[in-house]
Amino acid sequence: MIRRDMPDVLGIETNCFEFAWSEDDFIRCLRQRNCIGMVAECDERVAGFMIYELHKNRLHILNFAVHSDYRRRGIGNTMMRKLLGKLSQERRNRIMLEVRETNLEAQLFFKSLGFKAISVLRDFYDDATEDAYLMQFRYQPTAEELAAPHNRITRMAG
Template identity: 90%
Template sequence: MEQTKQACQTAHIRWMIRRDMPDVLGIESDCFEFPWTEDDFIRCLRQRNCIGMVAECDGKVVGFMIYELHKNRLHILNFAVHSNYRRQGIGNVMMQKLLGKLSQERRNRIMLEVRETNLEAQLFFKNLGFKAISVLRDFYDDATEDAYLMQFRYQPSAEELAQPHNRITRMAG
């Protein structure tokens, strides 16, 4: 039985809540050969610096992302859009939400690992401006497979570059 593509006019991004877990687990098993378990999600989301977001379409959860907050970067741990809702901009809307959290002063980059066999994800992130910066040999526990470490660096706008920074200047007297 082949699944048909679903149309999504507008994706709404919000915080992940406990009752989203069945939908998130369904998307996870739809998208990945080696899916995270519910325990994996819960263990991750219980950490203070771990954030979960979902993309909703007509009240239905169709995508999610899990990321960690670090001092100067964000690290995407898990990111997926249900196969029936791909290529409609849902992943882009989720990423724009995340890219909006970057700034020159604080968190100025996003990092993630992508399986060497996941060409679709590699191209998705490359099209958003991510660059592969290194190969992580035999990265995964579930398979003998390398990962590409990909990074997006924040580029300040012309307005931000023109703004004087509130720096304390030393004056010799």
């Protein structure tokens, strides 16, 4: 995500969310060292975006949306697969996010990718009295990773 993407990102944000982030919200977030912005382009237009934070052992999605004209084309799926590809057994092994209790479409989307609701965050939002579901995706090592020599204890001394 670069500066010239901001008008398109703001357009998607206001189109998708009743309680949209402002440009200042985006800028304040993206100025943080551990915050990353990603856009998906289609037909030379920004079709979707994602804002996430890097933490020591997890990624945290703060904002995610696909323009209504581009939904059901695999764009959100592609962005999420890219993020899931950043997980590993050794370092960041999970992705966390909060979803409004009324946003069934998002809940079903993330569930289809393997996210699970792990708790309810009561009265989570500042803009409305609404709960959120805390959802998590946990990295599952492949059979090859489990069989890798660095993971196997062959002998213990002492």
